[in-house]
Amino acid sequence: MLKQTKAIIYLSALILGFNLSVENANAQEGAQSVAIASDQVKLNIVLKPIQTILVNSSHDIVNFEYSSTDIYKSGVSKELGNHLSIFSTGGFEVSVKSDNESFKRVGGNTSLALSDMKIVASNGSKTNSSESYKTVTLSTATVNLIESTKGGRDLQYNVTYNNSAGGNDKYLNEYKYIATANTGKEAIFTTDITYTIIAK
16 A cells, blocks of 8 residues: 555656646747847937028118208118017028119119118127127128027017218218109118028
């Protein structure tokens, strides 16, 4: 009876050992059969340069009126607050030029020199504190007015148009009566100027 019991215990242990070996082998086989795959995605933050410039809509037309003896003597200068509004990603340059070769008389064939007008910008209600300004003598050449090493949103710049070169009675005899030009009441000399902004 004792021998039979030992034989049963031995057989049970043998069966248990076999089962454990099979389970371990199955586990290893299962681990080896798991497929591992991977792939990548590249994330790019793309910063594109954007520059915009707007002239204050209430300043689309700027008149320099010689309407008194004192003004014919002194000339006219006008500072326009927040005349230019700018958005720029990073540094920028703002240039100005005349689209015409002179101030041409409306309804006539006479003209005044562009060089009589000086243009200079200054800090408006909001700037980025990295600007430098140049006084520009108006011409058909593109000349930098504002240079900045930083960008910003809703940057505001004052602009002064200085026509004091027309003083000292320089324009005194430029008025000539033309019945068909503004009914002879006034002589208007005009040009268009263009502001341009580029990335720096």
